Amino acid sequence: MKITINNREYDMPENISILEAVKKANIKIPTLCYMEGKEPYGGCRLCVVEVEGSKTLVPSCAVKISEGMKIKTHSEKVRKVRKTIMQLIVASHGISCELNCLTCPKATSCELKTIAEEIG
Numbered sequence: 309m310k311i312t313i314n315n316r317e318y319d320m321p322e323n324i325s326i327l328e329a330v331k332k333a334n335i336k337i338p339t340l341c342y343m344e345g346k347e348p349y350g351g352c353r354l355c356v357v358e359v360e361g362s363k364t365l366v367p368s369c370a371v372k373i374s375e376g377m378k379i380k381t382h383s384e385k386v387r388k389v390r391k392t393i394m395q396l397i398v399a400s401h402g403i404s405c406e407l408n409c410l411t412c413p414k415a416t417s418c419e420l421k422t423i424a425e426e427i428g
């Protein structure tokens with residue numbers, strides 16, 4: 309199946325999600341709730357991407373690729389929305405902990421901290 313990711317064409321197997329296709333293309337999309345082999349939950353929404361023809365951003369873990377699909381993984385719109393989503397996640401995370409990464413014992417292995425830093 310032919311799809312386009314960030315203006316480059318790829319041949320992908322059928323019946324895989326956009327997120328799986330993007331991974332096969334060696335492009336990294338942030339996710340917090342995706343677990344390989346498990347039914348996608350689509351809860352964190354960090355993996356949203358732009359799909360040509362779609363009015364809204366789509367959660368890449370929960371949507372399968374289709375022939376001719378054109379995907380943008382890091383457009384300005386996507387990065388802006390991801391940053392807002394991450395701000396909301398961090399804000400609600402702060403309710404349940406001190407949110408002080410400098411003193412937190414989990415800081416060296418915290419996925420939330422790592423992705424938040426990557427997103428900026």
Ligand code: SF4
Pocket residue numbers: 401405406407408409410412413414415416418419420421
């Ligand atoms: S390292 Fe992770 S768990 Fe610890 S305060 Fe920072 S975001 Fe929270």
